[in-house]
Amino acid sequence: MANQTGRNSGAQDRLSQVADHLSGAKQTGKQSLLQKHPDDIVVTAALRTAITKGGKGGFKDTAAADLLHGAFQALIQRSGIDPSLVEDIAVGAVLAPGGGATEFRAAALAAGFPVSTAVKALNRQCSSGLQACVDIANAIKSGMIEVGIGAGAESMSQQYGPQAVTEFSELLEGHKTAAECKVPMGVLSEKMAKDKGIPRSEQDKFAAASFQKAVEAQKKGLFDEEIAPLTVKWTDPKTDEEKTITVSKDDGVREGITAESLGKIKPAFSKDGSIHAGNASQISDGAAAVLLMKRSTAQRLGQKIIGKFVQASIVGVPPLLMGVGPAAAIPVVLNKTGLNKDDVDIYEINEAFASQCLYCINELGLDQAKINPKGGAIAFGHPLGVTGARQVSTLLTELKRTGKQIGITSMCIGTGMGMAAVWVAE
Amino acid sequence: MLEFRTQGFNGYSVKYSPFFDSRIAVASAANFGLVGNGRLYVLGLTANGVVAEKWFDTQDSLFDTTWSEAHENQLLTAGGDGSVKLFDITLDQFPVQSWQEHAREVFAVHWNLVGKDTFLSSSWDGTVKIWNPNAPASIATLPTHTCTYSAAFSPHSPSILSCVGSDSHLRIFDLRTPASASNHLTLNIPIHTPPKPRMGAAAPPGIAPTEALTHDWNKYRDTVVATAGVDRLVRTFDIRAPQAGPIAVLPGHEYAVRRVSWSPHLSDILLSASYDMTCRVWTDGSAMGAGSMKQDNMLEDPMVLGGGREMGRMGRHTEFATGVDWCLFGAEGWCASTGWDERVLVWDARALMQ
Numbered sequence: 063m064a065n066q067t068g069r070n071s072g073a074q075d076r077l078s079q080v081a082d083h084l085s086g087a088k089q090t091g092k093q094s095l096l097q098k099h100p101d102d103i104v105v106t107a108a109l110r111t112a113i114t115k116g117g118k119g120g121f122k123d124t125a126a127a128d129l130l131h132g133a134f135q136a137l138i139q140r141s142g143i144d145p146s147l148v149e150d151i152a153v154g155a156v157l158a159p160g161g162g163a164t165e166f167r168a169a170a171l172a173a174g175f176p177v178s179t180a181v182k183a184l185n186r187q188c189s190s191g192l193q194a195c196v197d198i199a200n201a202i203k204s205g206m207i208e209v210g211i212g213a214g215a216e217s218m219s220q221q222y223g224p225q226a227v228t229e230f231s232e233l234l235e236g237h238k239t240a241a242e243c244k245v246p247m248g249v250l251s252e253k254m255a256k257d258k259g260i261p262r263s264e265q266d267k268f269a270a271a272s273f274q275k276a277v278e279a280q281k282k283g284l285f286d287e288e289i290a291p292l293t294v295k296w297t298d299p300k301t302d303e304e305k306t307i308t309v310s311k312d313d314g315v316r317e318g319i320t321a322e323s324l325g326k327i328k329p330a331f332s333k334d335g336s337i338h339a340g341n342a343s344q345i346s347d348g349a350a351a352v353l354l355m356k357r358s359t360a361q362r363l364g365q366k367i368i369g370k371f372v373q374a375s376i377v378g379v380p381p382l383l384m385g386v387g388p389a390a391a392i393p394v395v396l397n398k399t400g401l402n403k404d405d406v407d408i409y410e411i412n413e414a415f416a417s418q419c420l421y422c423i424n425e426l427g428l429d430q431a432k433i434n435p436k437g438g439a440i441a442f443g444h445p446l447g448v449t450g451a452r453q454v455s456t457l458l459t460e461l462k463r464t465g466k467q468i469g470i471t472s473m474c475i476g477t478g479m480g481m482a483a484v485w486v487a488e
Numbered sequence: 489m490l491e492f493r494t495q496g497f498n499g500y501s502v503k504y505s506p507f508f509d510s511r512i513a514v515a516s517a518a519n520f521g522l523v524g525n526g527r528l529y530v531l532g533l534t535a536n537g538v539v540a541e542k543w544f545d546t547q548d549s550l551f552d553t554t555w556s557e558a559h560e561n562q563l564l565t566a567g568g569d570g571s572v573k574l575f576d577i578t579l580d581q582f583p584v585q586s587w588q589e590h591a592r593e594v595f596a597v598h599w600n601l602v603g604k605d606t607f608l609s610s611s612w613d614g615t616v617k618i619w620n621p622n623a624p625a626s627i628a629t630l631p632t633h634t635c636t637y638s639a640a641f642s643p644h645s646p647s648i649l650s651c652v653g654s655d656s657h658l659r660i661f662d663l664r665t666p667a668s669a670s671n672h673l674t675l676n677i678p679i680h681t682p683p684k685p686r687m688g689a690a691a692p693p694g695i696a697p698t699e700a701l702t703h704d705w706n707k708y709r710d711t712v713v714a715t716a717g718v719d720r721l722v723r724t725f726d727i728r729a730p731q732a733g734p735i736a737v738l739p740g741h742e743y744a745v746r747r748v749s750w751s752p753h754l755s756d757i758l759l760s761a762s763y764d765m766t767c768r769v770w771t772d773g774s775a776m777g778a779g780s781m782k783q784d785n786m787l788e789d790p791m792v793l794g795g796g797r798e799m800g801r802m803g804r805h806t807e808f809a810t811g812v813d814w815c816l817f818g819a820e821g822w823c824a825s826t827g828w829d830e831r832v833l834v835w836d837a838r839a840l841m842q
Contacts, residue, residue: 072523076521099655
């Protein structure tokens with residue numbers, strides 16, 4: 063007697079259900095990643111300020127803490143979260159003296175968080191913003207806190223300079239690899255580009271594409287959702303007149319950049335070099351913030367879930383090859399999550415230099431179309447501590463817009479490290 | 489060891505009668521439960537071996553059965569067509585009652601051991617339903633939003649019940665709480681929480697959630713529940729400390745575990761049945777002295793927790809072992825098991841325990 067319940071697919075359903083019991087023990091990979099569980103760490107709001115040109119842009123006269131304050135206020139307003147429920151905030155910042163610990167705590171209080179909301183500042187160089195999000199996610203996962211914010215804030219206009227690095231002692235100078243930690247990024251990236259055989263023409267092509275993608279995205283308004291406009295004071299360098307302006311656009315994005323126009327720029331670090339202002343990340347100011355909690359908490363609070371954090375990886379690489387960081391970190395995070403590189407819909411890989419980003423893409427054999435679809439740091443800037451948190455909002459809005467799901471954010475890290483994280487848009 | 493063949497039907501669940509030490513019910517399904525009929529056997533243990541005293545055929549597979557606690561001749565079945573049926577073994581052929589509310593396969597039925605006027609069912613449709621045998625419709629529906637493989641009333645309270653399912657969470661419902669947005673849900677414990685690291689052992693790795701297929705309440709310690717499933721581990725939890733993670737973790741099965749059952753006689757002993765074709769007897773390490781035995785793998789495997797260990801195994805099934813149950817009467821240790829090999833085995837766990 064055949065199945066008389068009138069459901070033809072029943073047998074197939076039951077078979078696959080039982081098959082899952084047998085294979086499920088090692089359940090990882092795309093399917094398990096897309097499942098929703100009450101203890102998932104989810105993002106209910108992710109936003110950033112505009113990113114503006116260091117020394118010239120809209121935020122040149124605004125302190126990092128004030129940018130952070132703006133991002134916090136926008137986050138509270140957009141998510142509708144009760145600020146007293148936020149138990150901890152981690153802020154990534156690279157250049158601020160003392161890590162920015164004091165002024166970031168003050169910025170949180172001024173933004174409306176009660177004294178019961180803790181704040182820490184942390185510095186893992188260019189991945190500080192991502193590290194902040196991951197720290198908060200891990201604290202939630204372990205039960206230390208229930209609701210937290212991962213953020214980043216940087217004013218390269220005000221705090222970029224030699225004072226950001228301590229002089230090395232004799233001991234460190236005497237150790238070969240240790241001493242290499244302070245070789246300037248540009249110089250070592252130049253050397254790496256040469257060693258790894260990445261010609262200038264390729265770099266310029268990649269950089270021009272970044273500009274073109276960003277211009278296109280800006281014209282279509284694709285950044286509008288992730289950017290929280292901020293009203294700040296700004297001194298006109300021509301007239302010295304102080305004005306109040308509202309900044310809602312990345313002002314480093316320039317139109318009309320082509321590989322040919324970039325080809326004319328003089329190399330910055332050596333005469334026969336390939337790296338120049340046009341194919342390296344811009345010096346910028348900005349802030350970004352990401353609100354994280356468990357899915358069960360979000361549902362209880364009625365927070366709208368926009369994505370989830372899955373897993374992160376951190377790896378060390380030789381200091382002189384710091385640019386290969388993403389190429390080292392991404393396979394690790396793919397392995398941890400059981401994902402195939404083709405399962406990932408969008409890669410946000412920070413464009414510290416076109417040379418290193420390109421190297422990582424080629425090394426991993428990634429599809430160019432999946433990399434930084436709205437442009438990257440070459441086009442709109444790399445405020446050091448912000449980038450990692452900025453990528454979350456950029457990634458999740460683009461995944462949602464295109465109806466895709468799985469994304470990776472990654473970046474290389476000064477002194478030789480790489481970090482990567484897997485996110486799922488919902 | 490006694491044996492009975494359920495010719496043409498693959499066993500899914502076996503239950504001893506709470507009234508007679510010689511009566512066993514078996515829920516079974518043709519074609520491995522994928523498609524076709526189901527059959528409910530009522531077996532008698534006689535001087536001439538195991539004999540079928542009665543059987544009832546159903547149009548769709550049967551995945552579970554439970555005896556009525558109120559009436560010695562009645563028992564329930566969980567059907568693949570979403571039906572819950574009540575059979576009376578003094579009657580022939582047809583069920584005395586059939587309830588059709590679940591939208592998908594019903595995978596568990598359980599009678600309330602304390603308040604004997606209610607029973608429950610759980611289904612792949614993501615709900616647990618509470619029923620009264622005299623009412624034509626369910627009296628409560630508890631949504632779980634996940635394929636719910638197993639549900640049971642607490643043997644210590646008439647209003648507390650629990651369930652596990654695909655999302656790797658152990659849910660505890662208390663029907664005394666007001667019906668609110670949470671639908672009586674009082675605890676939602678993630679089963680895959682790694683145990684706390686111990687001194688001298690590596691920290692346990694993060695564990696991905698996997699489907700939980702079965703669970704059971706301890707018959708003596710009213711806050712202890714055992715769970716098991718696709719990740720092959722048997723775990724015990726204390727619902728007084730829902731955030732603390734498992735209090736015992738028992739690795740050993742080589743494939744997913746389909747059924748766990750605490751001993752009605754000994755507070756630390758449980759039985760499991762697995763896709764690896766074995767039924768195993770475990771102590772969870774809570775009984776005095778049980779944890780002091782030297783264990784070779786204790787330090788290597790960070791997942792071993794609580795001092796429990798496998799005490800013995802029954803490897804006579806030749807296909808997936810799906811059901812196992814203890815006899816409530818007589819010498820402590822008699823149990824019955826069934827599996828996809830179309831066999832019901834009745835055996836003494838004490839003969840295996842070391």
